Amino acid sequence: MASVNASYSPALAATYLPLYRQIKRLIVAGLESGEWRPGDAIPSEVELATRFGVSQGTVRKAIDELASANLLVRRQGKGTYVATHSEPHAQFRFLRLRPLDGNSQQPETTLIECRKIRASSEAARALGLKSGEGVIMLRRLLALGGVSTVMDEISLPASIFKGLSANRINNYQGSLYNFFEAEFGTRMIRADERIRAVLAGATIAKWLGIDAGVPILCVDRVTFTYGDRPVEFCRGFYRTDQHYYANTLF
């Protein structure tokens, strides 16, 4: 079998990568390039094995890691698919609010504002932009179980989300992340959140239907796409009188 590592030697240890990790990169490259789009089936394990000139077990191990990172989804008997934000499983992946009692209900989103502005210093730093570069700013109100619970402000690099408008968002069926991957080919893979407790200011209190001075969560999120590139900065304010932020530590 033609091994990509035929030239391996201890002196090159820094550049050594196991075969299955190289395969992993090749698959990710296919995802990034759009060769396989969200929802598509990728080629079968045996086909990928012959294409890359490795055994099925090696492809399998690569796919295993990509599946556990939620980039791919395996379906026994059918094939392996590119993960999507439209799967029910993914609905509450990036909104970790759960009701204090009762069952989670589908959030209802209202778009309040959508315009192009210059990035705030915080957004610029989070997105790796130069201070003052253009971003598209969205403000939304999210209601859970009929109660306005989250007010957030999203900053997106204008260079990536060219042509984004309130109309296009409102006409789209499905979640915002679903919209991004379907219309802009940008899939959100991972997010880092920073949570603090703050007091509601007058404006936010009004939107959330609470008194100013009530304690709320301030959640700053940076969301990453393939290759750990940041593509969204979101600051959300969460009421926690009827919901809590859920987290599991492993």
Add this chain to the structure above:
Amino acid sequence: MASVNASYSPALAATYLPLYRQIKRLIVAGLESGEWRPGDAIPSEVELATRFGVSQGTVRKAIDELASANLLVRRQGKGTYVATHSEPHAQFRFLRLRPLDGNSQQPETTLIECRKIRASSEAARALGLKSGEGVIMLRRLLALGGVSTVMDEISLPASIFKGLSANRINNYQGSLYNFFEAEFGTRMIRADERIRAVLAGATIAKWLGIDAGVPILCVDRVTFTYGDRPVEFCRGFYRTDQHYYANTLF
């Protein structure tokens, strides 16, 4: 090879478990029973394979899953070890506060109180105890970078933590979870946290050196040991003026 599934038939599908999952259970049983204690090396893959009458690859897959669940730690060339809370990697696994600027510093813990009481209704529900059963209650103050940042109250089933005393805690070197696993054989595996924003009351404000009415995080944690059995309920109050709660969403 003598397969445990020799009797498998479609009618028994509900009871079917792949071999490697059965091996996984056998290994977890060894961990629960104390056959291998935290920090110990478990037998090598080939030894386990012959002991259980399966191939090395099957044992390997079982260990892979246990390692990714942080129950075991693999060390190439040395062996596979039972995970411990004393590893540097585990230090901030259950305390997700990070400084707004600067580097994380080792927390300094002060034990304020340690006594046996009857479980609060919340603690009883979280721990699966009957209302009013005995629990040991600890109150602690945690300082990060010299600043009192967390005040928490821990409830532990008295039946499991017999003989726990303030003296024993204070005389122990290392973290509380380290103490639990070393002295009581109870290892914390996983935790569920629920986060809300609240206002600091007079008592907590005093301990944390802030004004009453300042917004803080209220973090309720239920911690589980092997077999998803809850063994700790902890309510913590976090100042977030110099730190934030960090979380990564996958």
Add this chain to the structure above:
DNA sequence: CAGTGGTCTAGACCACTCT
């Protein structure tokens, strides 16, 4: 029935650690 992913085996060789 063909094609897919899921499990399991047996054996080879590599990389790392300790003696």
Add this chain to the structure above:
DNA sequence: GAGTGGTCTAGACCACTGC
């Protein structure tokens, strides 16, 4: 050098899906 985990292969058979 012996022993450990890490990678890779080749092939067998099972479970599930859809035609």
